[in-house]
Amino acid sequence: MRSSPVWEGLLASTMSLTSPQFLAFALAAVILLRLAPAGALRRVTIFGLNGIFLFSMVKAPVQLVPLAGFVLLGYGAILIAGRAKSGLWLGILVTGLVGIFIWLKRYPIVSAFPTFNFAFTVVGLSYILFRILHILIDVGQGCLRRPSFIAYLNYVFFFLSLLSGPIQRYEDFAPQEERRPPPPGWEEVNSSAKRVVLGYLMVIVMGSATNNFVEMAKAPFFDALGQSKVVFGIYLFALLTFAYLLNLFVNFAGYMNIVIGVGILAGIVLPENFDHPFRSESFLDLWSRWHITLSNWFKSYLFNPLLRMLGARWGTKNSIPYLGAIAFYVTFFVMALWHGTTSIFVVYGLFLGSGVTVNRLWQILMPKFFGKSNYKELSSRRWYFQLSRAATMSYLAIALTSFWIDGEQAAKLARSSGPAILFGSFLLMTVVGAGLGHLWEISAPKVRDILGWGQGGPVNEAKTLAVRSGTLRTIAIPMMALTLASAAAATVALFASRGLAGSSLPHAIVTLVLFTVTLAVTCVAGGVLDPPLSRYLSSRAPQRQADAAALWLGVRGFIVVSLAVVLNSAPAFIYQAF
Amino acid sequence: MALARFLLISALSMLVLYGLSVVASTAAYHGLGLDHQLDTGSRASDLTFGALGASAVVYNRRPLIRNGPQVILIGSSNFQHYSANAIASEMPGISASNMAVDGSNLEDFELVVNLAYEVLPALSSGRRTFVFGLWYGDFLGGDGVGREALKSELTRYGLYRKVEEDRAILKIPRSTLPVVAASLRPLIIMQRAWETITGVSTLVVQDILRQPHPPAIDLAAQDEAASPAEAEKRALIERRSAVGTRLDDDVLAKLMPIAKRISDAGDRLVLVDLPLPRWHAEGVPAATDYSRRKQAYLAAVLRMPGIYYLDMEGSATDEDFYDSVHLRPKACMGLAHRLGRALAGLPAPGETGLRPLKPDPSHS
């Protein structure tokens, strides 16, 4: 049977973020979701969009069969749980589903049990599991009315959150699936379009830059490790792990920006997954800022019931905090295992579990030793915050090694000078991070002032900010400051690294200018000049504000779309199953 | 409605910006003379299309569209800097283009020939002379840098659907190709800028990681740089020998169909043996294999009308090379002029000839 090119194109396209197929699909989705009226038509529209997106992930429809089977089983479980309304049944069903999940994802424990002998896809399965379990448990406990089969499918396979979340609760999704959103104003379209633009910039530019750095740094590091060069190894490992942390962040948060931005454009609000994670005060605080929907899910469905059970059995005023520490360890250990199927993720689990437990114990024991008020005073000091934050991010960076290291490299890391290097990098990153954080803290107000950002807080509200007189102050100075800063950064980088060695003078000048322009333009596309522009415009007539905003969006969109087309050969990497 | 107006202005501003960038880049191309000449080795082409030359070969074929007689040079990196201007200066009334792509072999030459034929107007049939700059490296198998670059450039903006071994399948109507290529200019310039940035950034990162990196050799330095020392020579020979000791028979066999294609079209093909430093030509097994088998495979090809052979193997001394294959700019320019004079001495189109040409002995 000759398949038509449309079907072929549909099936084979991997929906790379920068592909014209994805952009066309996103645009069509936004328009359709805005227009589809409440009721059956809207349901069918979402069903169709989900289907197209899902089919674009596979080369042949048969690859989706196991995934579809899992989702069907899930609905069956929900039906049973809704009827049975018993804790025992619920426990069995949950265990069963999780077991099938482990089997489908081919975790090593079940490698003895064979799976299907054709290639099948488990795209999005990790997140689908959460959605199904959430409905299953809530229906089983009587808190949620069982959704209809179509509504269930639409929720489980919703294309925006299929690949990497965010994990939205059914109660928040359902009304949006049923009802048509109110027509948006231009401000809403503007801010969500800007968000999408920022997301693309993060994924395409910063993502590929950090990814290249990570790839280039691996070989030298393992060389140094092999030669037991401890100090050099510490230096390289710190760079490597921090670059990977940045890489993961810009890819993940960037993709979230795109997904959430497109969602808002389409009239569907998705929950946030990131909240300035680099401002985390402690490792526990980090998890309310990084992959928020994941930790919320685990808190609701693993931590809370676990601690409640422990507390009911062995809970006394004194023991409860320690029981909490145990519950944290178990919860984060399981959460780490969900991230990947290879044995290195057990190590990740140990890291996460130990991190939260140590953090919790610190929070328990410090007040005991130093007194509650002394501890409170200590933890409000700025240097304490800087050290704590730097230690948190460094610990995370080192823990994330599990994501990019393979078994052989891990074995090398565990031997000889590996542990010394691990510990040394942690110390180095903590100290340097705290120092840089402190520097940023003292210079931030001045930098914000020069760049016209004001002293924090949203800018395009009707707050009467003291708009500096004239165009010069509000726009020209930030622009010049940005250009000068870019030029300075480019000069330092190029001269310090002898990157221009062997070049003739005109060639060197062209390269410097190129770097400066690229840095400045990237910052502009990322929104650095937005606050001063908004402040300048806020004193103008509303219609001109709208026009100027449209124009500016066009400028930023042009930059990012061109970049996307130019960098097409380096396809954007979407994290799956994280 | 405020929203519609907003969306309209956004979309329009993107289009207007793109239009402005097309105008600006067209002006830049005109200023650099890229409208009139396709020369992958020229500074202008390096600057805007990149040093590999694949991008220029795909997007700057407009200069090929002319009815008068023209010479088209095809080869790999050691033929790139045979300046088209120098060749044309020796042949009054005849224009020249250089379509050499770095890292290409004979199979890639076929692809480039077909790319040329794609745009050459039918009226100029019989008036084109293809010149292949050959060395043994063109007869080794495998997909080199050139093939990868050509493939990526051809499919990058969706102009071509697929790249087969010898041709690329065009998706848009042929007549629109020059216009489409012109409207892609801003993107091509951005791509070039991006490549420069990543290239230099790589050096910066290597420094941060304390990795040694050789400094880039600018064109200006190529004239002055010392020839490879003995140790370097040995290392270079080792590297070259590792690729393979024999020429690839499949690749060798390609010469016949290419020659036939050109001969049947009424055009001419000049096969030129390019010089190599003596220590290279004698030290690498594949090079000696080439010298041995040359006469045999050339004999069959030269029987076809319009196919000529020019031996320039002895035209340069070892000092003229700054590495194992590439000539210094000054020497290269000299050879380009000699080549031009030799080409000028070709019999007029239509005349068949088995005659191998000798290099002009009156110049050193």
Added chain:
Amino acid sequence: MRSSDIIEDLQTIFSDVLDLPDLRLTAESNASNVEGWDSLAHINLVVAIEKRYKIKFALAELRSLNNVGEMADLIVKKTSSPGAQ
């Protein structure tokens, strides 16, 4: 049982679990304006409440217990209607 009665009960539980003898609870008290009511103390409160009223909260209900008023309403519902697990 009425909501207001429950709030008085809760006050006892809260001040005991959170170690705040001078605590005064109102229906609007929530996690942000009662000192020490973090996610860990939250579970302690839940355990104590469940013991006291012999009810079991569903996991989804635990999420919405950030406001004393809502808590009280939920307890009323669970103690008066059958089918509470």
